[in-house]
Every structure is written in C-alpha cells, then in structure tokens.
Amino acid sequence: MLEVKNVRANVAENEILKGINFEVKPGEVHAIMGPNGSGKSTLSKVIAGHPDYEVTGGDINFEINGKMTDIGEFEPSDRAREGIFLGFQYPVEIPGVTNINFMHEAFNALCEQQGAETMNEEEFRSYVKTKLPLLEMNEAFLDRPVNEGFSGGEKKKNEILQMLLLNPRLALLDETDSGLDIDALKIVANGVNTLKSKYNAVVLVTHYQRLLDYIKPDYVHVLYNGKIIKSGDKSLALELEEKGYDWLTEGLN
Amino acid sequence: MDLISKIDNNLQSFQRNIDHSVFLDTRNNAYQKVVELGVPHRRTESYKYTNLKNSLETNTDFPLIEESNLDTSKYAQEGFLNLYCVNGQLFGNIDNLNITKLNQNSLEVISQNQAGFKDDFLYKLNESTLNSGHHFEFGKDFKSDMPIMIHNILDTSMSGIYNFHNTFIVRSEAKVELIECYYTNSSTPTFGNYASNCVLEENSRFTHIHHQDVNFDSTFANSIRAQVPKNSSYESYTITLGGKISRNNIHIDLNGEGANCMAHGVYTLQNNQHSDVSSFINHKAPHTESAQLYKGIMSDKSRGVFTGLIKVDRDAQLINSNQLNKNLLLSKGAHANSRPQLEIFADDVKCAHGSTTGQLSDDELFYFESRGIRPEKARMMLSHAYTYDVLLKIENLVIRKYIQNDIVEKFEKSAFEVKND
Numbered sequence: 001m002l003e004v005k006n007v008r009a010n011v012a013e014n015e016i017l018k019g020i021n022f023e024v025k026p027g028e029v030h031a032i033m034g035p036n037g038s039g040k041s042t043l044s045k046v047i048a049g050h051p052d053y054e055v056t057g058g059d060i061n062f063e064i065n066g067k068m069t070d071i072g073e074f075e076p077s078d079r080a081r082e083g084i085f086l087g088f089q090y091p092v093e094i095p096g097v098t099n100i101n102f103m104h105e106a107f108n109a110l111c112e113q114q115g116a117e118t119m120n121e122e123e124f125r126s127y128v129k130t131k132l133p134l135l136e137m138n139e140a141f142l143d144r145p146v147n148e149g150f151s152g153g154e155k156k157k158n159e160i161l162q163m164l165l166l167n168p169r170l171a172l173l174d175e176t177d178s179g180l181d182i183d184a185l186k187i188v189a190n191g192v193n194t195l196k197s198k199y200n201a202v203v204l205v206t207h208y209q210r211l212l213d214y215i216k217p218d219y220v221h222v223l224y225n226g227k228i229i230k231s232g233d234k235s236l237a238l239e240l241e242e243k244g245y246d247w248l249t250e251g252l253n
Numbered sequence: 254m255d256l257i258s259k260i261d262n263n264l265q266s267f268q269r270n271i272d273h274s275v276f277l278d279t280r281n282n283a284y285q286k287v288v289e290l291g292v293p294h295r296r297t298e299s300y301k302y303t304n305l306k307n308s309l310e311t312n313t314d315f316p317l318i319e320e321s322n323l324d325t326s327k328y329a330q331e332g333f334l335n336l337y338c339v340n341g342q343l344f345g346n347i348d349n350l351n352i353t354k355l356n357q358n359s360l361e362v363i364s365q366n367q368a369g370f371k372d373d374f375l376y377k378l379n380e381s382t383l384n385s386g387h388h389f390e391f392g393k394d395f396k397s398d399m400p401i402m403i404h405n406i407l408d409t410s411m412s413g414i415y416n417f418h419n420t421f422i423v424r425s426e427a428k429v430e431l432i433e434c435y436y437t438n439s440s441t442p443t444f445g446n447y448a449s450n451c452v453l454e455e456n457s458r459f460t461h462i463h464h465q466d467v468n469f470d471s472t473f474a475n476s477i478r479a480q481v482p483k484n485s486s487y488e489s490y491t492i493t494l495g496g497k498i499s500r501n502n503i504h505i506d507l508n509g510e511g512a513n514c515m516a517h518g519v520y521t522l523q524n525n526q527h528s529d530v531s532s533f534i535n536h537k538a539p540h541t542e543s544a545q546l547y548k549g550i551m552s553d554k555s556r557g558v559f560t561g562l563i564k565v566d567r568d569a570q571l572i573n574s575n576q577l578n579k580n581l582l583l584s585k586g587a588h589a590n591s592r593p594q595l596e597i598f599a600d601d602v603k604c605a606h607g608s609t610t611g612q613l614s615d616d617e618l619f620y621f622e623s624r625g626i627r628p629e630k631a632r633m634m635l636s637h638a639y640t641y642d643v644l645l646k647i648e649n650l651v652i653r654k655y656i657q658n659d660i661v662e663k664f665e666k667s668a669f670e671v672k673n674d
Contacts, residue, residue: 048623051615080625092620096638105634106624113625145638162624 001026001201002047002170003068007058008226009046016042018226019058022219024170027198031212031237032205034223035245040205041089043223044172047203048086049076062170080106081113083200085168087159089175094146099158100125102146107165131164134194136187152179160191169200176204177211189214209241224249256306257291259313260378267315267382275357276383279364283380290374299373302558302590303529308472308498312444314413318385321408323438332651333402333432340408341385341417347401349392359388359420362450366478369504369533376476376502379416379448386418386448391459395427400460400652403431407445407467408438418448421461423485425454430649432462432656435473435495442470442497451479453487455509460488460649464656466495466663469524476502483509483538490647492656493520493528494663503532507541507572518547519640519656521664522555522587529558534576536569536602545576548643550636551587552668560592563606567598576606581613581639583632583668633669637661 002024009017016039024030034040046053047060049071061068064082071079080086094102100121108118119127128142135157147155156176163171173192177185192202192215204215212220212234220236221228222245230236230248240248254262264287268280292309293300318340325337325344336345336352343352363380370376407415423429437443445467453459459479467473473496479487491501505514520528534543549557559578580589591608613635621631640660647653 050619075628076619076622077625077627080623086623088620088623092616094617094620094635094638096641097634102621102624102634105626105630106621109625109627109630166624 001063003059003061004047005059005061007046007060008056009042010054010056011042011052015056016226017046020226020228022221022228022231024201024203026169026201028219029196029202029204029215029217031217031220032203032223033207033220033237033240035249038223039226040223041174044086044174044203044205047172048084049074049079051076077109081110083169085163085166085171087163087171087173087176089178091147091155091159093148095148097146098143099146100128100142103128103162103165106162110166128165131161134164135161135191137161153181153184156180156188157184157191160188164191164195167195171195171200171202172205173202174205175207177206177208185211186214209237212237222248256309256313257288260292260309261288263313263315264381267317270317271382271384275360276355279360280381280383283377283383286372286377287374287381290372290377293374299531299560302556303498303500303527305472305498308444309414311442312412312414312472314411315382316409316411316413316415318415319409323406323408325404325406328404328406328436330402330655332399334397334399336401336403337406338387338403339406343387347397349395351390351392353388355383355386355418355420356388358390358422359386359418359450362388362420362422362452365452365480366450369478369506370476370502373476373502375446375474375500376448378414379418379446379476382416383418385416386420388420390422391424391427391429393424393426395424395429397430400430400432400649403433405433405435405447406438407436407443409443410439410441412442414444414446416446419450421449421451421459423451423453423457423459425456427454427457429458430460430652432464432652434464435467437467437471440468440470443467444472445474447475449475449477451477451487453479453481453485455483455485458486460647462490462492462647462652462656463501464492464494464659465499466659468495469497469526471496472498474500474502477504479505479514481505481507481512481514484511485509486513488515489517491518491530492660493518493522494659496528497526499526499528501530503530504535505533505543506535506537507543509538510540512538513542515646516543516545517643517646519643519660520547520549520557521640521660521668522549522557523552523664523668524555525553526555527558528556530560532561534563534574536563536565536572536574539568539570539572541569541572543574546643546646547578548640549580549589550583550639550664551580551589552583554584554586556588556590558590559608560594561606562594562596563604565597565599565602565604570599570601572599572602574602574604578608580610581636582610583613583636629669633665636669637665
C-alpha cells in the first residue's frame with residue numbers, strides 16, 4: 001500500500017534523507033529505528049507531507065482506490081483524507097480549540113471524503129466516549145483545549161485516541177513511546193494493537209526496542225545518516241538493544 | 254476653504270438649529286477647543302496612525318436628524334431585554350431603569366468626567382454638538398435576569414457627522430449587563446461619533462459592551478468614559494467588526510480602594526478596514542485593579558492600532574494592573590501598530606504590560622492538516638480560538654454566544670471563504 005522509492009529530502013537546504021527505499025503492505029507492522037539525527041522523524045513527516053521538508057528526489061506511492069498513486073504533490077490534508085495518519089512526536093498545543101471540536105472536525109472531514117454520513121456533535125461525543133476506556137482517558141479530556149497543559153503521556157494517548165477515531169489505513173507513529181512510563185506505554189501499545197487489521201499497516205518510528213515488546217513488528221529497518229542500512233525481522237531490534245548501533249555503522253559515513 | 258473651516262461653518266449652523274440651552278456653555282467651550290485643536294494629523298500623537306481626513310471630507314455636514322420609520326423588530330435578539338435607539342430616538346423600557354433625554358443630570362455626569370478626553374478632537378466635537386442622546390439611571394439594587402441590548406441604529410441616506418451622547422449613572426448595589434450594538438441601516442457613508450459617559454456608585458458593577466457593525470464605508474468613533482469608586486467594578490468590551498475607520502477612546506478612572514476595571518476588546522478586520530483603540534486607565538487610589546486584553550486579527554490590507562496607557566498616581570500604592578495587546582496578521586498587506594505604555598508614580602505596585610504580533614504557526618496548521626482538515630478551515634478555527642480567548646472573559650453566556658456568532662458571520666466566513674460542508 002506504500003512504496004517509498006529512493007526518496008531524498010532536504011530541510012532548509014540540508015539533505016536529511018539520502019535515498020530511502022521500503023515497502024509496506026496491508027496488515028504489516030514496520031519499525032524504523034536508528035540513532036539520533038539519522039532522519040527517522042523526517043521520514044514520517046515527509047510521508048505525511050510536512051511543508052518544511054522538500055522532497056528532492058524519488059517517489060512516494062500510496063494505494064488509492066486499489067491503484068498505486070504518486071502522492072508527492074498531495075496536500076497534507078489530502079494525504080490524511082486518503083488514510084495516512086501521523087502520530088506526532090511532539091503533539092501541538094492548540095489553545096482555544098477544544099479537543100472534541102478538533103477531533104469532530106477531522107472525523108467529519110474524513111467522512112466527507114469517503115462519502116459517509118457526518119456525525120453531529122452529540123453523536124460524535126457518544127462515539128468518542130466508547131474509545132476512552134481503552135486508553136484510560138476520562139471525558140474531561142474532550143473539553144480541554146487540544147493538548148494544552150496535557151502531560152507527555154496524556155498527549156501521546158490523545159494521539160492514539162485520534163488515530164482510533166480516524167481509523168487510518170496507514171498509521172505513522174513518530175516516537176509515540178518517548179516520554180512514557182511503563183503503564184502508559186502498555187496503554188498506548190494496546191491502542192495501536194486495536195487498530196491493527198489485515199487492511200491497515202503501522203509504521204513505528206522508535207529509539208527503543210521496549211515498545212516492540214508490546215507491538216510486534218514484521219520488519220525492522222535501521223536508518224542511519226539518511227539511508228536504510230539494514231532491514232530484518234524482530235530479532236534485529238533485539239540485537240540492536242544488546243549491541244547498539246556501532247557494529248552496523250562502522251566503516252560507513 | 255480648508256477642512257477645519259468647513260467643519261467650523263457647518264458646526265456653527267448646526268448649533269444655531271438646536272435648542273437645549275442648558276448645554277450651551279458646554280457646547281461653546283467644546284467648540285472653542287475643536288477649533289483650537291484642529292483636525293488631527295500624523296503629528297498629533299494620539300492619532301499618529303489614524304487619518305481622519307478622508308472621513309471628514311466625506312462627512313463635513315452635521316445633518317439634522319431625521320425621524321425614522323424603521324421596523325426595529327428584525328433587530329430583536331432573543332435572550333435580551335431589547336431597547337432600540339433609531340436616529341437618537343429611544344424605544345422600550347425596563348424596570349428600575351430610568352431613561353430620559355439628555356438633561357441637567359447628564360450635564361453633571363459630563364462635568365465629572367471633564368478631565369478625560371479634554372484634548373481629544375472627536376470627543377470635543379461630540380460635546381460641541383451636545384443635543385442628541387439619553388440619560389440612563391440604573392436604580393439602587395438594579396438587577397435583571399436578562400442582559401440589556403441597545404440597538405443604536407443610524408437610518409439615513411445623508412452623509413455627515415452624527416453625534417450622540419449617552420450618560421449612565423449606576424446606583425449602589427446595582428449590577429448591570431449592557432451590550433450596545435451599532436449599525437447603519439444603509440450603505441451611505443456616515444460618521445457616527447458617539448460618547449458614553451458613565452458614573453458608578455459604590456458597590457456597583459457595570460458590564461458595558463460596545464459591539465460595532467456599521468457599514469464598510471462608514472466611520473465610527475466612540476469615546477467611553479467611566480468613573481469607578483470604592484468597591485465597584487466597570488467592565489468594558491469593545492468589539493469592532495464593521496466600519497472603514499473605527500476609533501475607540503476608553504478612559505477609566507479608578508477612584509477608590511477596591512475599585513477595579515477590565516477593558517477588553519476584539520477587532521477583526523478585512524479589506525482596507527482600520528481600527529484604532531486608545532485606552533487610558535488611571536489608578537488614582539490604592540488597592541485598585543485593572544486588566545486589559547485587546548486582540549486583533551487583520552487580513553487583506555487592514556490595519557489595527559492599539560495605544561494603551563496605564564497611569565498610576567503617587568498615592569495609588571499596592572495596585573495590580575496588567576495590559577496585553579496581541580495581533581494576528583493573516584496576510585502580507587496587513588498591519589498592526591501597538592503601543593503599550595506605563596506611567597507609574599507610586600513605588601509599590603504590580604504592573605505588567607506587553608504586546609505581540611504574529612502569524613498563524615506552521616506547526617499548528619500542519620497539525621490540523623495532518624488530520625484531514627483543510628488549510629482554510631484550519632486557519633478559521635485557529636483565528637476563532639484567537640478571539641474566543643477574550644470573549645471567555647464575558648461572564649454572561651448569552652452575550653458571549655451572541656458576539657461569538659457575529660464574529661463568525663461577519664468576519665470569519667468572509668475572511669476565510671469557508672463553504673458550509
């Protein structure tokens with residue numbers, strides 16, 4: 001459903017991605033690991049279409065209505081409407097806009113795209129309430145401004161809540177595990193596992209193998225200096241945990 | 254003939270045509286001042302960013318006010334006690350609120366407030382024509398279940414300067430929630446020059462909202478004055494939606510211990526609109542408090558101007574005061590001028606002031622878009638949130654909702670061209 005082909009990308013004239021290749025099929029979970037500054041976050045933002053990242057080469061193809069389509073020129077909102085979700089490493093605080101209002105707007109945007117019926121406020125609230133227990137969130141969260149004053153863990157749970165509501169075909173989760181204690185990590189992982197089905201795929205960007213104890217990846221890719229230098233199965237993550245990155249990066253650069 | 258001479262001539266002929274001799278001295282004194290001050294220009298400090306020349310050239314006459322047969326029912330708002338003031342004529346009444354035409358009592362209010370705006374061209378112009386307007390007296394213990402809304406409607410096809418002057422007395426223990434709306438009932442360019450003079454008694458509370466939505470070719474000015482004694486509270490809100498040029502003069506004196514005031518405002522501007530807020534809060538007594546939050550959103554080629562001065566007198570120790578002006582620019586051609594100022598003569602006070610001007614943040618916008626929300630809709634929601642912050646300070650939910658909806662209708666829908674989906 002997703003093909004990343006030889007993608008190169010710049011931020012402010014600096015080349016961060018230097019030719020990335022990988023492919024994601026429905027039902028798969030991919031983990032992207034790598035040391036700081038290797039380009040992990042950039043990769044997820046590039047796929048979601050962040051305007052600060054300039055794609056200078058390669059193609060990003062995404063399956064739309066059964067056809068692989070080059071989404072390079074798609075606006076971020078169009079990518080989202082086609083089923084790509086980005087879980088932010090640092091979710092943005094939006095003072096003045098309530099969480100429920102924000103999610104309602106997003107939800108209806110997707111309904112509209114899919115030709116499904118939109119929900120009114122009341123219906124949407126009831127729908128959201130069914131998802132809250134899973135994330136151990138209470139209803140008060142819905143009426144607070146988006147992410148404002150949320151703890152790190154609450155922000156990440158809020159990302160997962162949005163993901164579950166929007167039910168994307170491709171979820172890109174950018175360091176969703178960072179800043180979480182072990183209980184919150186389990187809750188978040190549980191949320192992701194709820195989404196998983198044979199129709200959709202998850203790409204986890206993470207530093208630590210810890211998250212992968214709870215969400216089992218089918219593939220693990222190691223990103224280093226803007227390139228994927230090794231791909232493998234779950235055992236690669238365990239190996240990295242044990243040995244670090246040095247054994248892979250020696251002699252590179 | 255130059256502009257001020259034209260105004261001078263027209264002013265004199267207007268004065269000859271009106272009666273109310275009780276105001277003669279006030280009018281004459283003010284008239285002298287108008288001639289002395291002349292039309293404000295770029296080097297007039299308090300009008301540095303606001304040029305009235307074009308407005309006054311379009312509106313040099315002082316037309317005598319016509320009677321209007323306007324059907325006011327379309328203005329009625331549910332949830333409010335509605336009063337209508339069409340071309341200076343007032344309809345409606347409310348328990349324990351005594352409304353009369355301007356009279357000797359108004360003159361007392363006006364004279365108590367003489368110090369404020371003593372060098373302000375627009376205010377003095379208003380006083381020099383003092384004739385049309387009302388005196389409102391909210392009785393002791395006044396209270397009403399519903400807030401009061403006065404619809405100030407100018408119904409005319411003649412351009413010119415229209416001056417109205419209202420005076421308010423709020424007796425002790427009264428609690429008043431009043432929103433005054435300003436409209437023009439035609440597309441005729443006019444210059445509505447209003448003044449609101451308020452005197453509060455001890456232990457009273459007056460929430461006074463001015464909601465301006467005149468046509469885009471008109472000029473609107475309002476000079477708001479309040480005297481706040483011991484343990485009383487005056488809350489001023491100025492909302493600017495309409496008008497080509499809009500000027501709000503706000504002057505509040507905190508005269509006794511425990512007096513406090515809020516002066517908040519929102520201006521949402523588009524096309525070539527220009528709004529200027531000039532506030533002056535004077536802490537004259539110890540243990541007084543003031544808070545100000547003015548927020549503007551400017552799109553297209555509009556300009557928002559804010560000048561705020563907090564003055565703390567020598568004896569006004571232990572006061573608490575803050576002032577903040579924030580501006581959001583939605584386009585390259587939009588401007589904001591912000592001048593927060595402090596003059597402190599006491600040594601044990603808490604004062605804070607600040608100003609920011611910025612654009613919508615890319616990160617915020619991307620967050621919305623990454624959820625499938627269109628950029629225009631995202632901009633609208635963020636801008637909505639920007640002003641909502643100020644509206645949250647309005648305690649009365651009915652008033653808050655009314656203003657919020659009006660900002661959506663009159664500003665957001667056209668500034669962001671969002672189609673209903």
